[in-house]
Structure formats: structure tokens, C-alpha cells
Amino acid sequence: MVAFLIRRLIQAFIVMFVVSLIGFAIQSSLGDPLRELVGQSVSEQQRETLRDEMGLNDPFFTQYLRFGEKVLKGDLGTSYFFKQPALEVILNKLPATLELVFGAVMIISIFSIPLGVYTAIRPYNWVSRLVMGFSLIGISVPVFLTGILLTYLFAVELSWLPSFGRGETVVLFGSWETGYFTRDGLLHLLLPCITLASIMLPLFIRLIRAEMMEVLSLDYVKFAKSKGLSPLRIWLVHGLKNTMLPIITVGGMQIGTMVAYTIVTETIFQWPGMGFLFLEAVNRVDTPLIVAYLIVVGAIFVITNTLVDLIYGLVNPTVKLARQ
Amino acid sequence: MNNAELNPIKDRSMVESAVVGNKGVLRAQLIDGFKRDKFIIFCFSLLLVYLLASLFAPVIAPFNPYDLSQVDILDAELPPLWEEGGDPRFLLGTDAQGRDMFSTILYGTRISLLIGVGAVLLQTLLGVAIGLTAGYFGGKVDSLLMRIADIQLSFSTLMVAIIAAAVFRAAFGEELYGELAVVILILVIGTVEWPQFARTVRASVLAEKQKEYVEAARVMGFGSSRIMWRHILPNTLSPLLVIFTLQIANAIIAEASLSFLGLGMPVSEPSLGALISSGFEYIFSESWWIAVIPGVVLVLLILVINLLGDWLRDMLNPKFYRM
């Protein structure tokens, strides 16, 4: 167990190192921090002295070390636009994004497992064909278009649901603003969460179906049948658990894609989260914020992937965390 | 003991081999299945229509949407012909700048397909090269390359594409980025999605490597590159064809998403995604067609490609590297 954790930590460290290197490369090539600080009115000579003082003329690696040291202390620079520490700006927007992802993950889990299992058990009947047909359409509609169509239908034409923002939120544990405890907040969550779920749901239905069909054709399922077990037990106990094991791994990988699509979803619904902030930062060439986003997202990837591996190891008896 | 008995194959595999048959039968089956399946013929013809329409867009389109002299702002936001207030000059209405939607969509499809196909060609090139290298040389080269592929996949490709495009845009400025957008998008989408190709090619190479003819070719003194090109690659064609098809759909989606975020094609030279993006704000003012019609065109295109890809996969039934 400890060895497994150490190995994963080393891997995580390497990935974060690469991410920070990319982040630094972006920071040092994008925009001139001096201009942001002092403006245009300073003479060339004064600039040069300032550059020396700030260490901007040092070799790349020295500068990177300085950058890395700051990052480790949690100092990712100051946002040009907000005039606040970039990390603080991003973390303020984190809850909104996480709530969006949480809602989408809930929708995906609730629908993909039963639908995937059902279409695997009854691959030829009309309900399954319908589900598979819809899932193919679902895969073919880009997320932003789903968002636009949902907005047009439910917000513009029918006026049932709000089309932007988080609505009324409640503060939880001192700083976490949540939309899950007010009616208005929940209504605002509905369309963005469905939109974000729309790309993954069909993918997972198809994935679970394919995996389940494969599992159901394996020897141990035939053996279970020959033992005279009920079909329900064969599907749920013998089939589902073995189906879900590889799905956990794939699911972990898809969290990255999910975070990417929060940028799209938040843009459509003007959701005040990290993704929307990132896009604004790109438009304003707010380099410290771009780099901070990169590092925070990198950290999220690394943490979720490590967690998923850990869960996989704990759930799957054939993987021994202890001995590896 | 009988030779056949030393290699016990289950009865089931025999039934399967009876069903699948050999390669010649397979090709016949493909053509046969194609003739039988009317729906697939329909999909294929639709794709052909898309390809021809985008190829001959300058000939077919009644207006040139890039030519500002042909655009009159007074024609802005006219609904399609069948809606009340439609103008007979504009079959599908006009957008917010007064451009003919039909023409803009034709040109937009052209750009979307160009970027989609271009990016996937680049992916194939990279993926096949990396996959062949990894599979053929094996060992440390292989594990390093596959490790990179894993990490690349765990960071979502769209995420990497967004960040790369964002950095390019911030570095070049909006105007220069707009001019270079087609090339940049092909590069960005083309470089981030190689692992799928690489893994599939590698898996086939590993399978082929076991076979005697590769060893024989090596013994006869053919160089490794020649063995790879002449012997291994043809055997990986059918899975590659399936991935190639499905990846075009993905690349078009990726391009459309980037354009929607303002990181893709500029409004002056819009792809389908950029068109939808510029039409988005007008759905609130009831001018739904500016976003919805290109949306339908885009979805139909992706759907047709996905259907063809799925059909190819079912017909060719290649061994896939499972994602």
C-alpha cells in the first residue's frame, strides 16, 4: 500500500513538474510583466535595470527554479486584471465549477449504469435500439450545441428555466457557496449539468454496454448460469462488478475531458466558474491567471487519477496494492 | 496423438471462424453488406453530398460571404424562405451581418471538413510513425512512448487543444491568429489525438511480429523499415480505417468547440462552429436560424460520419485496442 502510494506520488510529481515547466514557458514567452508593472513612460535604461533587478535577464533555468519555489509556496503571481493573487482568484471560482461537475457526474452515473446494463442484456429489442440510436446522436451533437438548443428550448421558447448564472446560493462552511440548497440554485444548475453530462452519458452507456456484453460472454458467467442462479443475480453480481472495474479507470480518465468541457458549458451559461474565468483571462492576455489555471487543472487531473487508481486497487481483489 | 489435437480449439471458435471466414470473403461481405443495407447507402450518399458541396462551394454558393461588397447590413437577420418575412434571395435567411446563410454554411462546411480531414491526416501520420516505432523496436522505446500516450490521454485532448490554442492566440494576437487559424487548428487538433492511432498500430505490430513472415523477411536481410512498410502496415489497415473515420467526426467536433470558444476560426471566415457561435446571442432575439441551421448541418455531418465509422467497425470487426 505504502509502496503503491509512493510510486503514484512520484508519478504525480513528474506530471506536475512537466505542467509547471509548460506553465513557466508560457509565462516567460507571453506578455511582458514589466509593462504591466510600470507602463510605457519609463526609459529604456531604467527598464533594463529593472529587468536585472527582477531577474528577468537570468538564465531560463534559474528563472524556472525561482518560479517553482514560488509555486510550491502557493504564489502563482498576481492577476493583471483582478490585481489579486491568481491562485486566490481561481480558487474562489472552484466551488462553482465543482458543483457543475458534481451534478453532471450524478446524471451520468444515474442514467448510464442502468441503461448500459439493460442494452447489454437485451441487445436486440426496440428499447435498446432506441437507446443506442439516441446515444449515437448524443455523441454526434457537440456540447456547445446541446447547450444552445437546450437554452433555446427551455429558456427562450418555453421560459421554464433560467439561461445563465448560478442563481441564489447559500454559503456553506464559511466560504463554499452552493446552489444545491435553494430552489433557484437547483433550477440554475439543471441546464448546465445536463449540457455537461450530454457528451459523456452516451459514451458511458456505450462503454458499459460493450464491457457488459463482453463479460456476459465469459466462462465464469456461463458457469454461474450452469449453477442455476437467477438471471438477476448473474447480471448484477457476476456481470456488473466485473463490468464496472474497467469503467472506473476509463471514468477517471474522462474527468479530464469533463473539466475541459466545463470551459464550454460555463461559457454558454455564463457560469461563474474556473472555465469561464480562464477564457476571459485568455481574451485579456492575463498570463498569471492562465498559468495558475493550468497548474490548478493539472493538479486536479493528477489528484483524480491517483484517487481512481487507488479506488480501483481497493475494489479489485486481483490487484494487490500491498505487494507491489 | 493427432496434430490437430495438440492445439485444442474450442468448438465455439470454430463456429466463429465459420461465420467470419477469410479475408477475401470479408471484402465480399463488405460489398455485400453495403448493397444490402439501404440505410448505409443513404448515409454514404449524404456524405458524398457534403463532400461535393464543400468542394464546389464557390460554384454553388449564390454569394461570396468573404466579399464584403456583396453584403448589405440592411439584409441582416432575415428569416429563412419558409418563415414569415423570408426573402426569396436568401433560401436559409441571413445572419447578423446580412450574409446569405446558405452560402456561409457552404463555405463553413468546407472549412470544417478541411480542418477535420487535415487534422486527422496529421494524427495518422504521427500515430502510425510512433506506433510502428514503439511496436517494432519494443523495450524501452516502447514503454516510454506508451507512457507518454497514457499521460496524453489522461489529460483530455480537448483540454490540451484549448490551452494550446489559447496560448497561440494570446501570443499572436487576435488578428494574426485569425489569419493563421486553419493551419494552427490543424496543427493543434492533429498533434493532440495521436495516441489512439499509435496504440492500435502498436498492438497490430506486436501481433504481426509473432508471425513467421516478418522473421523470415528479417532473415532474408530486408531492412526494418521495409518490413514495416511492406508487411505490417497493410495488415493494420482495417482498424486504421475505422479509427480514421471516427476521428474525423471527433476532429470536426473539436474544431467547432474551439471556434465556439473564440479560439478557432474568426467571424470573417467562419467554420460551422464559428457560425453557430456568432449566432448564439441571437437565439434570445428569436433569430434562431443563425445558430440552429448551421447546427443541424454540423450534427448531420458528424452523425453520418459516426454511422459510417460504426458500420465499418461492425463489418471489418478488427481487434481494437480498447480505450
Place this chain on the structure above:
Amino acid sequence: MALLEVRNLEVSFRTREGIIKPLRDVSFTLNQGERLGIIGESGAGKSILAFAILNLLSRPGYISGGQVLFDNQDLATLSEKRLRSIRGSRVAMIFQDPMTTLNPVMTIGQQMIESLRAHRKISRKDARVIAIQKLKQVQIPSPATRIDQYPHELSGGMRQRVTIAIALLLDPLLIIADEPTTALDVTIQAEIISLLLDLCVSNNVGLVLITHDLCVLSQMTRRMIVMYAGRIVEQGPTKEIINDAQHPYTQGLINALPQLSIPGTELKQIPGAVPGLQHVPSGCAFNPRCEFSMDICTRVEPGFTCSGGCSVACHMVEELVNSMGEDL
């Protein structure tokens, strides 16, 4: 009275090219406590027969004709619910590869207890006691700790013992063993065979042993069936067939066996290969590979002829028997 009676069983597979029949016109009976061997090359339809007896064929295969009478019930037409009450409790199965027959994410105990509880109203605790007792019966050391282990923690031979224990859990009347030793090492093969034989004899359990190994078959069974391309070609007492096979195919099988042929003589192989199911030759399916093939063999499918204690599907044997009959 017969425990199992299979009458004219036919199995079909629906494929894109149409219907193929991997099993045709299979009939045999098995009495209580009797052990029957079924032999044939890969592709002869042995495993399909095993699954068809318990009506366990899955798409695209199905029983398209004939009867499987077990305890006066026709398993081919019985309702799924009634079938389930028979599977595992009255008729049990043992599979070929113990590496894949046990569910990798469930402990041995879980997989035994679920089987018991599916057929008997019994508490988990009591079920566990029975499970441990059965593990002891199949000579698994320290069964009380083994029962809580996962399949991957056991060796191949151990796992096959576990599947035998599972098969015996509910004291079945009949066990169908589909190549139970093929996937095992030779030394372990012998152990498993003698274990299975002992258990069948001491519990008076009927056995249908499917194998391609004549040695295993001759050790375990008194009666045997030879199958070729989905049909029975010869059926009779094991000793008699091995000593004096009538059908040219059976003769070929035996001559190809080093252990039973005289030392120093050359091993004979049967020329050619088993036909694919789409291309089963007309007439006698074996005729293209048969050295005694006659004109009639390519046209007419042979019926069964009684010769001694055996029944043989071969035109040559039929002629021979007829001419002998005329002589008498």
C-alpha cells in the same frame, strides 16, 4: 431406468450466411451412476452438445430439434424457471479452463454459498459449513482459510478442485464435464481424473465426460461416443471400441495415439482436417478423409448399423455386417 436420454438432438446457429447445424441427430442414453465418454476432434460439436444438454446455448445457437429427457422432463422445452431448478442442483457442469470459470472478484466461499442458497433455503452460516465440507472432500488443504480466498490466489489444479466441489455441492445425479483436464499440467491431470472418478463412484453420480483424449476417456468410462462434424459416428463399450474400432475415423483416432500403438511402429495421422460447418461434405461427412471411401459414401449419409456391442454409422461396416448376415 435411464437417467438421461438424448433423442435426435439438433442444434442450429443463425449466422449472416444462413443457418448452420453444428450438431445433428445425436442420440444416446445414460443410466444412473453410469459414466459416458464423448470424444472427437476440435470442432466436432462436443462442447456444443455439453451446453445443449443443459439448454444453456446462448445466441445465436439454439436447440432446433430433438429431446433431452432427464428424469422424465424434456430439458429442450422446459421453462427457464424449471430449468434453473435443475441446473446446478440435479445436473452440474465442470468447465475446461479453471482459470476462467471462477469469477475473479468473488471469493471461493461466496461462489459456493450463492450456489447452495439458489437451490435450498439455508442460512449463510450453514451453507458455509457445507461448502467447507465439500472443499475437504476434493482434498483442498485447510479449506476453512481457502474458502475466503479469491480464485487468483489458488493454483490451476486447486481451482479445478474448487469447481468440482461446486459441482458436487448439491449432490447432483449427473455431472457434465467439458474437457476438465485439458488446461492442466499432465501431473495434475492425473490427480484430477482420479479424484473425479473416485467422487463419481462413491456418490453414484452419472458422468458425461467430454474430451479429445482417448487415454483419459479409457480410464474413466465404460461407454463412449465418437463424434465427427456434429454427428455420432460410433457408439459402444469403451473397451470394445478401443480394441476393435469399426468406423475408419475411430480407427484413425486410435492409430494416431502413441500410448496404445505398438512401440516402434509409425504413428498414423488422419489426412486432411475437420470440415468447416458451412462446408460439411455431402453423404458421409468423413468421406474426403477416408481411405475406404466408396461411391455411395459421397452421396448417402450412412445410418446406424449394429456391430457387436457397438452402433456404427458407416456404409462399409453396414455392407460387411449385411454380408455376414447373409452368410449365416
